[in-house]
Amino acid sequence: MAGQQMASSIERRSGVSLWRQIADQILHSIAAGDFAENAALPPEVALAERYGVNRHTVRSAISALVQDGVLRAEQGRGTFVLSRKRLSYPIGARTRFSTGLQGQTSERHIVLLTSATEPASQRVAEGLGLARGTEVIRLETRGEADGRPVSRAVAWYEAGRFVGIDAAMAETGSVTASFKRFGIDDYLRQSTVLSARHADAADLADLNLQPGAIVLVAVAVNVTPDGRPIQFAETRFPAERVELKLSAL
C-alpha cells in the first residue's frame, strides 16, 4: 500500500482544499522517508501533472510547507526538504517523555503552560477514581524536542495529595521528577485510549501547526505500582511530526 508508488489521489469538492490535500501528502511522503534530507522535490510542473492540478495549486501547497519550515524554495534551483522523519514516541507500561525520545533528539524538555485548581469533571473524576467535584489540579504542558513542539498535554492530579505539583513541574520540567517529591518512585500506565482529529485553535497555537493539521489524541491514566490512580491526562501529538510506537505494557 503506502510502500512504493501509491497513486495518492486527490478529492475535489471535499471540504478540504486541493492545496491542503497536496501539502498533506507531500508531508506524509517526507515523513515516510521518500526524500533524503536536503533532497530536491520534483519540479512544480511534474507535481502538478502527478496530482492532476494546476501548477498554481501545487505552489499554494508548497508555500504552506515553506512557511511551516518543512521545505525551502530557491528560485532557479528547486525546492528542498528541510525536516527530518517523524519522531517515534513510545507508549508502554513505563511511558516517560524524556527517556522515550532518547537517541532520536539531542534535546527535549517539558514547558509548563498553565496551571489551575478546579473541581473534577465527570470524566476526570472517573479517571482518577474520585468523587465528581473533588478539587483537582490541572496542568497544561508542552513537550519540545530540538526546539520543536511534539506534544501538548492536559493532566489532572488530586489536589489534596499533590499540593505544589505545579511548582515542581515548572522547576524540574519532568513528571517523573515531580512525582519523586511526593514519594512516588515508580508509576505505570494503566490505560490508554487513542483517537485522531483535526487540530483545534489551541492546538494550532501551542504546537505551532498550520490550520487543517491532524492531531493524535491519547487519553491515559497513570497509577502507582499498587494500582492507585495518580494522574489523568489527555495528550495531543501533531500527526505530521510524531508517530506512536506501542511497546510492551
Next chain:
Amino acid sequence: MAGQQMASSIERRSGVSLWRQIADQILHSIAAGDFAENAALPPEVALAERYGVNRHTVRSAISALVQDGVLRAEQGRGTFVLSRKRLSYPIGARTRFSTGLQGQTSERHIVLLTSATEPASQRVAEGLGLARGTEVIRLETRGEADGRPVSRAVAWYEAGRFVGIDAAMAETGSVTASFKRFGIDDYLRQSTVLSARHADAADLADLNLQPGAIVLVAVAVNVTPDGRPIQFAETRFPAERVELKLSAL
C-alpha cells in the same frame, strides 16, 4: 480540556472549509457522548451562533452528516442523532478482530477484498524478516461490525509458507482460523506503530467515508510465540467510528 464546554473554535482560510470543520466537531461531540441516541441537536440558528458562522454553513455541515447516516433531519421538529458511540478497538499482545469487538457489536466479520502475490518491498521485507524481493502474498481486507466498515487492512505473508491463505481467508473470514490451517494455534503482536492522516481515495471508497475524513493507521508485525514474523500489516481505522484502546501487551 475536551471535557465539558470546550469553545471548539473554527479556523478560517485554513484550506479546510468551515462546514467540514463544523461537521468534524459535531461528529466528535457525538462520539464523545455529548448526545444521547435519538437526542436532538441544537437548532441550526443556535449552532450558527455558537460557531460564529452563517446558518447556511451549519446546514452544509449537517447535510454532510445526514448523508453519512449520522444525523436525521425532520422539518419542523429538529435534527436527531442516529449513530452510536465510537467502537473501542483493543490493541494488545493478542489482538484479534472478532474477539476484540465482542460485546460492542452483535455481528462482525472480515471481507476479503483483493489478493495477489508480489515481490516484497523494502518495508515489507524488513517487517517479515525476509530478503527484499522474496515473494509475498498480499491480502486486502475490510472489517465490518453491524454492517458498518470499521477497518481496512493490507497484510503480507511469506508466499512460500502460506500457500492458499487467500482462499482460507475468503472461506473463514478470520485471520486466526486461517493461521490454524497452517499449524499456528497462537500468535502475538510484536510491534505496532500508530499514525493518523486524511483518508485517501481508496479509504473513502472501502470504508464508506466522506471526503476529508481522518484515518488512524496502525502498522503491525505479528509473530509466532517463538518470535518468528508471520504477518506484516497496515490497518486503517476511520477515526470518526473507531478509537484504539491499548491493553496490556
Next chain:
DNA sequence: AAAATTTGTCTAGTGATATAGACAACTATA
C-alpha cells in the same frame, strides 16, 4: 386557531480556491 419554533428553499452578492496562459528572474549546464 394562532403563535412560536424549526427545517427547507430561493435569490443575490462577496471572497477564497482553482484554472489557464504568459513572461520575468535565477541557476546550472552545454
Next chain:
DNA sequence: TATAGTTGTCTATATCACTAGACAAATTTT
C-alpha cells in the same frame, strides 16, 4: 554565451464556499 530547467509574478476567468435576507413548510405549543 546560449540554452534548458526551475521558481516567482502577473492577469484573467470560472467555480466553490460563505454571508445575508426573505419566505415557505412542517411541527409543536399556547
